[in-house]
Amino acid sequence: MPDEPNADIIPVVEETISLSKQAVITGRVRVSTQTETVEHRLPADLSSTEVEVVRVPVNRRIDAVPEVTTRDDLTIIPVVEERLVVTRELYLREEVHIRRVERHETVEIPAETRRQVVRVEHLSESGQGGDPTQSNSKEDHDDL
Template identity: 65%
Template sequence: MPDDPRTDMLPLVEEQLSVTKQRVLTGRVRIATQTETIDHLLPAELTREEVEVVRVPVDRRLDSVPDMTTEGDLTIIPVVEERLVVSRELYLREEIHVRRITRRDSVEIPAQTRRQSVQVERFPETLDPNQTSSKDDQDDL
C-alpha cells in the first residue's frame, strides 16, 4: 500500500540532560588569633607655670591708693599703710612683684597597646584537624 500515510513518517528522538550539584569537602582550615601586649613610651610635652614673688621696699608718701598693675608677665600689687603723724599721710610701704615663669619639660609616658596576630592552618580532605599527626609529621614542623 503505497498510499499509506504511516510509512512516510520518521520518528524524531531528542536527548535531554540534567545537571545536579553535590558538596564535596576538599579540605579544612583552622584559624587562631593571639593577642599580644606592646609597651610604648609616648613622648609628651608638659607646661607648668611657676610664680616668683619678690618684695620690693618703697617707703614713698602717696596721696591715694595706687591700683594693681600688670606689665607683661609681671603683676605689681601695692601694699600701703597709714602712718599717724601730726597729719595723716599715705605711704607706699612696699610692692609685691609676681612674675609668671613658663617652663616646658619633655617627658615619656608609658602606655600599652594590644595587637592581634592570626595563624591560618590548612588541612587537606584526607587529614582531620582533630587527629593527632604522626611522629614524622611532627618532625617536619
C-alpha cells in the first residue's frame, strides 16, 4: 500500500525531555574549636605514721640480755651495759619504747582537665557571618 499515490501521510512527533544538575552554593559553615581548662578538687585519703620515742630509765640488775619485745603498737628495745664490780653483773640500764601512731586525714588535691568547645557559624553564600551556635562538649554533637 505504500505505493498508492493518494495515501495520507501523518507525521508522528514525540517530545523528549532532558534533565541536568548544577551545584549551587547556598551557604557555608565555619567550625572552630577552643580548648578551655576546668578546675577540679579531687578528694584523697592520706595516712601517715608517726613514731614516739620514750626513754625509760630502769637501772636494774639482770642475769641475761632481754629480747626485743612488741606488744600491739609498742616495741621495747632493751639497752644493757656491763658494770665492773667484784663480779660481772648485767644491769638493765633503760628501755626505749617506740609507739606507732597512725593518723588519717582527707585532703583536696587541685587538678585541671581540658575540654574543647565547638563553635559552628552558618555563613551566607557570600561568606558573611551569620548565626553562630556554640556547644560546650563533644557529646552535644555525637549524631554528626
